[in-house]
Amino acid sequence: MPMDSGAISPEALQALREAVRLAPDNVPLRQHFAQALLGSGYLEEAEREFRHLLTLAANDEQLKLGLASAFYQQNKNSHALVIVEDLVKTSKSPARAHLLHARLAYRAGEIPLAVRAYHAAIEADPSVADAELAVRLGIRATPETNEMVEGRVRAAWEEPGAAPGTEIERPKIAFKDVGGMDTLKEEIRMKIIHPLTHPELYKAYGKTIGGGILMYGPPGCGKTYLARATAGEINASFLAVGINEVLDMWIGQSERNLHELFEQARSHKPCVLFFDEVDALGASRTDMRQSAGRQLINQFLAELDGVQSNNDGVLILAATNAPWHLDSAFRRPGRFDRILFVPPPDAGARAMILRLQCKGKPMEEIDFEHVAKKADSFSGADLKSVVDVAVEAKLREAMKAGVPRPLSTKDLLAAAGNVRASTKEWFATARNYALYSNQGGIYDDILNYLKLK
DSSP, X not given: OOOOOOOOOHHHHHHHHHHHHHOTTOHHHHHHHHHHHHHTTOHHHHHHHHHHHHHHSTTOHHHHHHHHHHHHHTTOHHHHHXXXXXXXXXXXXXXXXXXXXXXHHHHTTOHHHHHHHHHHHHHHOGGXXXXXXXXHHTTTOOTTTOSEETTEEOSOOSSOOOOOOOOOBOOOOOGGGSOSOHHHHHHHIIIIIHHHHOHHHHHHTTOOSOEEEEEEOSTTSSXXXXXXXXXXXXXXXXXXXXXXXXXXXXXXXXXXXXXHHHHHHHTTSSEEEEETTGGGTSBOGGGOOOHHHHHHHHHHHHHHHTSSSOOTTEEEEEEXXXXXXXXXXGGSTTSEEEEEEOXXXXXXXXXHHHHHHHTTSOBOOOOHHHHHHTTTTOOHHHHHHHHHHHHHHHHHHHHHHXXXXXXXXXXXXXXXXXXXXXXXXXXXHHHHHHXXXXXGGTTHHHHHHTTOO
């Protein structure tokens, strides 16, 4: 489904970038620049611009919508949904906020909600109509012309799409390529690596080779990278599963897709099966009004338990930014019975990440440790943005001088000053859950990190 296009030529975009540099406090100009970045596919830079603009005009609905759109296009669905759900609460909410709400609901498989949101959008402003989305939702369709009518999926198996084939990887990275995370690496060694390398010891104690680890924490802190490195550490197959590989509009097809993905992992043992944004697939059943969503969770639990198949040698990792939305049944023994907090990298890890990001680029002798100290609370993704911003500045200088200029400590420090730590938003939400919904001490790691315990 296409987002609203605002693409402009590279020359025009560069002219806008220069104009913003000369007038950094001109909010309308920066907003126009941010929208141009979004329309031209510069999603990370657009996200940074919208974030900065919201520090200047915190209650501007259009800026919030712009940031949500940047999140949506980067598949940061939970981030986008937090903003959009707040925007659509008011009676005069923008039509495009309802439209984005519909797109997010469709992506999550919540078809009735998507239909309601789409109707709210076109009632507020008919010009925002999205013909492709309307067809997918079955709006204004009839049983003779479409398999859906107003979002109600026909309970039939007439030519549903085949279960998606997800590519099996053989990662080349290992733990040595992951900055910091020593405690997490040791937990993964005990749960996943040692059972494979010392199977006789585990069999002596009646321990099977398998089971799951759930990693949670702020976005951009390396959960996916660590999962891929785990597979590389033991030379195992790696199967990364996103929500799009599972969810399907046909009743029962999502469960079939999920089963096929587990079967694919079982046929490539040893295999690390990694579920990203697992809360989208395993949301709490008490929050669900749709029986289809509850059935998918039941199927997921059955696959984890190996009810009809042997999961020995299938090593299951999952990542979530919102563990509080995950059904508690997933945390029982034999399922995701290790729950690991993945915090932002510490100073040493930040220096290592910066060093890795700068590798192969022209640079002077850089004091990475000093830059790391100035980048407190930055995620790995934030640190990548720091290097990207510094490189962009150097490219502008190189275009004028005609020769490449090496990166310096000063360049990275200046870039760090222009990038906001994205982890702070997450901790603002996580803090409340850790303080007031911490049954069994599941979020004690958050309290310890925030020095609240």
